[in-house]
Amino acid sequence: MKHKFNRGLAAILATLVLVGVLTRVTNQRASAAGEGKITGTVKFDGTPPHMRGIDMSKDPYCSKAHANDPALMQTVVVGKSGGLENVVLYISEGLSADAANMKSTQVPVFDQKNCMYTPHVLAMDATQDFKVITSDQTAHNIHPEPNPMTGNIPWNRSQPPGAPPIVQSWKAPEMIHVKCNIHPWMSGWFAVVKGPYATTDENGSYTIENVPPGNYTVTAWQESLPAQTQKVTVAAGKPATADFTFKGK
């Protein structure tokens, strides 16, 4: 009995070592070659859910801003050609440690415009700085709601008209809901990921740049629909394609 147990243990250890060595080898190979990209389209199949109108009458500034252009909830935004907007695409598996820790040097900007968030979903890397600005002549408070167990700590800051930008970053990957307590309809997302990412435009198309060649799992995340994944192989200098379709009811 004891003998058997030891043999089992040895087998486990051997597999662990083997797996460790293999991942190291593949990682090295991945970071050595040139960089490719992943591109594709995210479609919505079925009748798009009704975009609920927003009553902004509690703040005259907001309702005036939307006098000719009624404000709609942006939970699911489907373009004319059936493309799904505001989907974040990122590589959830297969990235080497180096590639995962690479972060964009750009500072993504989250604007508060006409009492709505622009963009509705702001993707960024963990520990990458982002900026919150306001274009409105009414006071907002920016109140992200991460789970403190992940290492991302919630905060709540006021930003009255003309206030300077707030520059912050998040420690860990997480999809963080952000709201304004003064204007309860304001709802947006900070999509914090690791490694290269992209967000779909109004046609549902996207391109993830700077992807080292390798085998990956790409995840498409939408705030209200179940996330989807796809296996993708990226070759050097050649764009790989990954199209997604989210199904409606």
Next chain:
Amino acid sequence: MTVPTNLLKCFPWLSVVVALFLSTAAYAQLTTFQLQQWLNSPAASSHVGNITGNAHAAALPYRRYCVGCHGELGDGNGENAVWLDPKPRDFQLGIFKCRSTPTGTLPTDQDLYDTIARGLDRSNMPQWSTFTKDERADLVAWIKHYSPRWQTEKAGTPIQIPAEPEITADRVKAGQEVFKKMECWKCHGVQGMANGPSASTLTDDLGRPILPFNFTDGSRPKCGSTDTDLYRIFMTGLDGTPMPSFADNIKPDEAWDLVFYLRTLQPHNAFNAKEREIAHQLGLKPVNPNAPAQ
């Protein structure tokens, strides 16, 4: 005979799988061993002035006095919690309303100590004046073990509060401008009656309805009633609630102006005789959000 040997062969693998599963399930809370280890580490103490609190000493008082609401796991799910509103604090999150530190940081030991001593007005948290200072410091050390944040983060740096200036009529008027510009009235109402346009829609971070502070009904602010407390409340914000931090946008001098103006909204109390008199002499009217600025 083949079936049992197969099972035996699987045993080490199975046990690894079971152990992995158990370790992930137990992630959120400390094991007895980890708790003992923590209790013997220097982290299991608090420092309030010249008092050093010791978490060892608070295990029994916590069980006796706190567990009913804050729960055995410190998650705010004690057996009384269902009957309470506002809900008891969840110590596991490490998020506290009453802090002297900027929004998004851990409070200092002194902040937690003050909250235990002060109690929280309009909640079920009493003033724990029955405890000695040492016992309170011990409890501060104890509740810090519930959140993993205390093991990886340090408490924030307390905000600087300059000495309180002399109250003048100009300062009260300037304070009213700050009240208008920062749009405090959106929630607290133009008269501080907690009836601003957004007041009815407010929820805390767990989605439970929450009311803004009513300055006019004579209740005490949860995080203290002195001028310095008021200053600290709007500059640090009350984390976990809709009340944001205004530290980015209110200068220290303006902050004192705002404190003086807020005093005029309150009914007569131990702190605001001068402010009320000035407001009376000025014939101060509530802010008019629809009037053009300046």
